[in-house]
Amino acid sequence: MHKPALPLEGTDTFNDRIRIVLVETTHSGNIGAVARAMKNMGLGSLWLVNPKSFPDEASYARSAGASDVLDRARVVASLDEAIDDCVLVMGTSARGRKVPWPVMPPPEAAITASEATAGGCVALVFGRESNGLSNEELQRCHHHIHIPSNPEYSSLNLAMAVQVMCYELRMHYLRGLEAGEGSPYLKPMAAPGDAGWDVSLASVRDVEGFFGHLEQMLVDVEFHRRDNPRQLMTRLRRLFQRARLDEMEVNILRGILTAAQKAAGKQGAHSQSAGDDAPAPGQEKDHV
Incomplete structure (x- = not known):
């Protein structure tokens, strides 16, 4: 049996208008690892395009308590079904293109995606473990996201790539809180006098x-x-x-x-x- 879902903290769960879309995932364990990465960063909308195997025990085992994200996951037959109601689609790509396409690194992509949710749902699309997204699928995306990994070893595990984007989305979210009512997550605690330090600074x-x-x-x-x-x-x-x-x-x-x-x-x-x-x-x- 898979692990029961750990409770989501309501104040730290944000923006269900951002959906993570996985296309034709081969290994169901990667789906569970993606669910864990999403829940770590407060995201919960997962869409699966024609996965080879889901749901199954491997995906729930790898989710490590993020089974509620898997329970809510939408399984669809095509990429069109996953993105048709979205106002912005962004696809991850590591390959160069003969025809240049708008491309941005993860921090800028997170800002663009977050701001676009004011008008509707945004899809972040991740391709197959073996060969990513096809040219046709990439052409359905308004922007491409390129993670600047080591060019001599650039291939990221699917869940790692999702984690990078979810982290950037969360950082953008927390910076927004810090600019407004304040966020305890981004304030440093490095020396006496900082919030949370247990003893006062010496006179x-x-x-x-x-x-x-x-x-x-x-x-x-x-x-x-x-x-x-x-x-x-x-x-x-x-x-x-x-x-x-x-x-x-x-x-x-x-x-x-x-x-x-x-x-x-x-x-x-x-x-x-x-x-x-x-x-x-x-x-x-x-x-x-």
Whole structure:
């Protein structure tokens, strides 16, 4: 038995006016993999033109929980049936043509497809695993989509090609949310102060206290000489300021410095040189 469908998140399922059309798919497992790729990116309209085998256990097994996309899939006998009510048809193609045809890479194709849904359904057409779309089928498309893969190994698995386009469609959708009400998906979380970071950014006072403590510890272990400093502290300052420490990280580092001073028999030596708010012994453990 195939896996039950995982629930679609209503707010992340978008634009059923964009349909993925697969032409004469040979391997039913690829149909399941395409359904999974679609559901990953919030798409659910799948049309199958004369598939060799569908539905079957292989397609549902490969869908990995996207069985609802397969349950809704429309099976038709010809490409005409799949695209007749569409206002825009875009077909994937890796081949050059004697007669030039409008062609665009996936990001631009996603924008064009999304904007066209304001007037009706849009079809993104993918061909056979072995030889893609025929010339006649490509001529039914308003635009061709070319995925700029490695020219020395340019053939993509069907589901991979669909995934590329579904990803670009989703990115365009999320950028639209970000420009409007806001989208949590595209906002980075790379440093303290970013939304979602668990600890506040350390203050200048905290960081300066750490630098004073660090210098004293380096003196205590005879690694650094204040009478001949060279550029040691300047470079260490540059290193740690580049890291943008948060409050917990400062406390952890100062705990390490205190432990090093204790091991060197210099515990408490820093208290006079820093003259600041060094954490008491063991305090840093409360923050780990």
